[in-house]
Amino acid sequence: MQIIEYIKDKYLTWGTGLTKQERVWRKWQEENIVRHASTIENMFMNFKYIFPVSVEIFDLDEHVCWVPCKDFEQYCYPNRDLGNCAVYYFARGERNQWDGHFHFNEFSGGDQVFVATNNEIDAMMIALKYS
Numbered sequence: 001m002q003i004i005e006y007i008k009d010k011y012l013t014w015g016t017g018l019t020k021q022e023r024v025w026r027k028w029q030e031e032n033i034v035r036h037a038s039t040i041e042n043m044f045m046n047f048k049y050i051f052p053v054s055v056e057i058f059d060l061d062e063h064v065c066w067v068p069c070k071d072f073e074q075y076c077y078p079n080r081d082l083g084n085c086a087v088y089y090f091a092r093g094e095r096n097q098w099d100g101h102f103h104f105n106e107f108s109g110g111d112q113v114f115v116a117t118n119n120e121i122d123a124m125m126i127a128l129k130y131s
Helices: 002-016 020-032 120-130
Strands: 049-053 087-095 102-104 110-117
Touching: 002 020, 049 120, 110 120
Parallel strands: none
Antiparallel strands: 049 110, 087 102, 087 110
16 A cells, blocks of 8 residues: 555656645645735634744845745744644735734735744744844
8 A cells, every 4th residue: 555655646746846745735834824814813813823023034145035044944844843833924014003903905014024833932932033
């Protein structure tokens, strides 16, 4: 039975261009992060701790895209289990004065990086290091 699983994995890797680890990560993201939400709190509704951080979580020497720095990567998947890892999102918007939620808004407001996690200790460490 092990050979059949190996063949399936190779076929899926060839067909999707993603390794098994990348496929598992994407599936988990689709199940736990609401990408079409209007607020950061709704986007990360499956997480206990959601908080803003500075852009220092990224490697600022990287010129192509937002790549997490080596120190922050220790809190992310695959260095932590899927239900226990930290995820981040770079958003533009503003905090609403009436409901207190950060609403996405591409026209006004400011840029903010948010981190979400279910791990209390990691949440404290990330907040202390990067807030």
